Amino acid sequence: MADAPPPYSASGAPSTSNGYAKQPSAAGLSSHLPSTNIPQQPSPNTASPPLPVFPQQFGIYHASGSNTDMRISLSQESPTMFYISTHGAFSSQPSVILHCGPHERTSPMATAELHSFSGTVDIMLLNQRLKLEREAPFSSVNSFVYPVPQSDGQTLRERFEWKSSSGPEVQSLQGSSRGMKCVRVRSGEVVAAWARPNSGHAKKGKMRFLLNEGGMGDDRGRFEIAVVISMLSIMEKARRSNKNSRGATAGGFGGGGAGGGGC
Numbered sequence: 001m002a003d004a005p006p007p008y009s010a011s012g013a014p015s016t017s018n019g020y021a022k023q024p025s026a027a028g029l030s031s032h033l034p035s036t037n038i039p040q041q042p043s044p045n046t047a048s049p050p051l052p053v054f055p056q057q058f059g060i061y062h063a064s065g066s067n068t069d070m071r072i073s074l075s076q077e078s079p080t081m082f083y084i085s086t087h088g089a090f091s092s093q094p095s096v097i098l099h100c101g102p103h104e105r106t107s108p109m110a111t112a113e114l115h116s117f118s119g120t121v122d123i124m125l126l127n128q129r130l131k132l133e134r135e136a137p138f139s140s141v142n143s144f145v146y147p148v149p150q151s152d153g154q155t156l157r158e159r160f161e162w163k164s165s166s167g168p169e170v171q172s173l174q175g176s177s178r179g180m181k182c183v184r185v186r187s188g189e190v191v192a193a194w195a196r197p198n199s200g201h202a203k204k205g206k207m208r209f210l211l212n213e214g215g216m217g218d219d220r221g222r223f224e225i226a227v228v229i230s231m232l233s234i235m236e237k238a239r240r241s242n243k244n245s246r247g248a249t250a251g252g253f254g255g256g257g258a259g260g261g262g263c
Helices: 217-252
Strands: 057-062 070-073 082-086 096-099 108-114 121-125 128-134 142-149 155-165 179-184 189-195 203-209
Touching (some): 070 217, 128 217, 142 217, 155 189
Antiparallel strands (some): 057 070, 057 203, 070 082, 082 096, 121 128, 142 155, 179 189, 189 203
């Protein structure tokens, strides 16, 4: 998979000399998000983040020093932009925390709590609560409802669906031929795509925003966070499911050792 993404110009973000958009640092987000260490049950701040938050395209990688944590970077060799910590079912922390900076000590932008039996995910995004739900018990489609600001100052609650895809949006990421796309149900617009890596352990996926220029207006930064935390939740659900399946197989057939892979 080609790690280097194309220049980020779709949103009009300022560019650096290498053609990439200049990304917000933890210090740059400090006026919008709390700067203290994560409390036992972190609650994201209510202020809106800068616009936009993420580059148009980025990779999600395994974070060194952890079995399950991840990081967001432009490429595998690039510095960490945002850290993603994950926590088990018996932890007092949310299942997934998207941090505003490059390490776990930075404050949360969003959190997600996974519910194994129902398959739903409770997302806390700044001052908003969202719910990611499967369309049916065994469906691969996961959807959330997001309040989209309107020109008259009102909001319209719209549904967005993450669904499996091998279409051109996924193919353009040059990863695995299968991935997922996030679709705005009302219009059919594909707002983001995610592809699995071709191989290797370090890379967990590649993601690209496909919103039209000016899409979501001043709320774009907040919406980007919603899209990313929902995808991270789907990834974590899949990781846990795979771990449980391996464990059940090993236990059921008396296989050698535990079947979870030490996660």
